[in-house]
Amino acid sequence: MPEKVTLAVFSGEMDKALAAFNIAIGAASMGMEVSMFFTFWGLNIIKKNQGPIKSRGLMRKMLNFMNRGGSKRLPLSRFHMFGLGKWMMGRLMRDAKSPSPDELIAMAHEAGVKFIACTTSMGIMGISKEAFIPEVDSFAGVATYLAEAKEGRVNLFV
Amino acid sequence: MKADATLDCIGLYCPMPIAHTAKKLKELAVGQVLEILADDEGIKEDMPAWCRATGNELLGIEEEAGGYKIYVKKSK
Numbered sequence: 001m002p003e004k005v006t007l008a009v010f011s012g013e014m015d016k017a018l019a020a021f022n023i024a025i026g027a028a029s030m031g032m033e034v035s036m037f038f039t040f041w042g043l044n045i046i047k048k049n050q051g052p053i054k055s056r057g058l059m060r061k062m063l064n065f066m067n068r069g070g071s072k073r074l075p076l077s078r079f080h081m082f083g084l085g086k087w088m089m090g091r092l093m094r095d096a097k098s099p100s101p102d103e104l105i106a107m108a109h110e111a112g113v114k115f116i117a118c119t120t121s122m123g124i125m126g127i128s129k130e131a132f133i134p135e136v137d138s139f140a141g142v143a144t145y146l147a148e149a150k151e152g153r154v155n156l157f158v
Numbered sequence: 159m160k161a162d163a164t165l166d167c168i169g170l171y172c173p174m175p176i177a178h179t180a181k182k183l184k185e186l187a188v189g190q191v192l193e194i195l196a197d198d199e200g201i202k203e204d205m206p207a208w209c210r211a212t213g214n215e216l217l218g219i220e221e222e223a224g225g226y227k228i229y230v231k232k233s234k
Contacts, residue, residue: 022172022173023173025173025177026172026173026176026177028177028180029173029176029177029179029180029181029208030176030180030208030211030212031180031211031212096169096171097169097170097171098171099174107177111177111180
C-alpha cells in the first residue's frame with residue numbers, strides 16, 4: 001500500500017501555494033498518495049478565475065468581493081507591494097522556467113493528487129461548490145482530513 | 159553509458175526533474191535505462207533519494223560542464 005501524504009492548505013498566498021503544490025507533486029512523483037485539504041484562505045487557490053462569487057447577505061457579498069480568490073489573483077505573503085512584487089516574482093519565475101500556480105494545479109491533478117475543499121469554511125464564507133475549479137475531488141470536513149492523515153506519516157500545515 | 163531513452167530537464171528546478179522522471183519512467187519497460195539531463199544542483203541528492211523511495215536503480219551520475227547526466231534503471 002502506498003504511503004500517504006496530507007497537506008492542510010490554510011493560506012491563500014501564491015508563494016505558500018507554490019510550496020504546497022511542489023511538495024504535493026514531489027510526493028506524488030515518489031509514488032505516495034497525496035491529499036490536499038484546502039481550508040479558509042486556502043480555498044482562494046482552488047477558486048475559478050472567471051466569473052463572480054455568488055453569495056447571500058451583505059457581509060458575505062462584501063467578503064467575497066474583497067476576497068475574490070482564484071489561482072491568478074493570489075498575492076505574495078511578503079513584498080506584494082500592491083501587485084508590483086508579485087509581478088516581479090512572476091517575471092523571475094518565468095525566467096527560471098518555473099511553473100505558475102495554474103500549471104502546478106494541472107500537474108498535481110494529473111499526478112493523482114486529491115483536492116478536497118473544506119465545507120465549514122465554505123459555509124462560513126458563503127461560497128458554493130460552483131465557485132471552485134472542476135479539479136476539486138470532494139467537499140468534506142475535518143474527519144475526512146484526519147482519516148487520511150492518521151494513515152500517513154507526512155502531514156503538513158501550510 | 160547507454161540509455162533507452164533521454165529526458166531533457168535542463169533549466170528546470172525542483173520538483174520538475176523528478177516529476178518528469180516519474181512520468182517518463184512509466185513509458186519504459188522494466189530493465190530499461192533512462193538518461194536524465196539536468197542542471198539544478200539539487201538533483202545530485204534528489205535523484206538518489208527518489209530512487210530509494212521508489213525502488214528504482216540509480217546507475218550513476220556524471221558531472222559535466224553545464225549539468226549532470228543521470229542514469230536510472232527501471233526496476234519495477
